Amino acid sequence: MRAITDMFRALRTAFLAVLALVLIALALANRETVTLRILPPEAGDFLGFSWSVHLPLFLVIFAGIVLGLLIGFVWEWMREYRIRTTATRQAREVTRLKREVSRLATQKHGPKDEVLALLEEPGRKR
Numbered sequence: 001m002r003a004i005t006d007m008f009r010a011l012r013t014a015f016l017a018v019l020a021l022v023l024i025a026l027a028l029a030n031r032e033t034v035t036l037r038i039l040p041p042e043a044g045d046f047l048g049f050s051w052s053v054h055l056p057l058f059l060v061i062f063a064g065i066v067l068g069l070l071i072g073f074v075w076e077w078m079r080e081y082r083i084r085t086t087a088t089r090q091a092r093e094v095t096r097l098k099r100e101v102s103r104l105a106t107q108k109h110g111p112k113d114e115v116l117a118l119l120e121e122p123g124r125k126r
Contacts, residue, residue, distance in 0.1 A: 027058040034060060 037044065037052040044050030 023062075026061065027056075030057040030061065032057050036060065 033054050034057050035052050035054050037050070039047065039050065041050065
């Protein structure tokens with residue numbers, strides 16, 4: 001089992017090293033400066049608001065990837081809201097039903113057989 005864990009650790013390290021090399025190569029190949037503008041030049045001149053920034057292209061690429069991941073995570077979190085609320089509601093119902101079973105098991109209408117009474121004792125693990 002230890003050998004498998006070590007193998008996966010080495011595989012993960014190799015994958016991260018290859019990923020780092022690819023990202024470094026991408027950054028070195030795209031060092032040119034690009035201008036990012038909030039609005040097209042004509043619209044910026046018309047509105048009197050022409051914000052722009054000069055950045056290396058690789059930073060723009062990496063920022064786009066990170067922004068896309070964040071938007072995807074938020075979108076998925078919002079999409080799964082209904083699933084999380086249903087799971088919470090069902091967990092509360094299970095807890096309520098377990099308490100009710102425990103309460104009913106401790107009432108005086110338990111089994112008449114002593115062996116069954118021992119087996120159906122509340123809080124006993126099966």
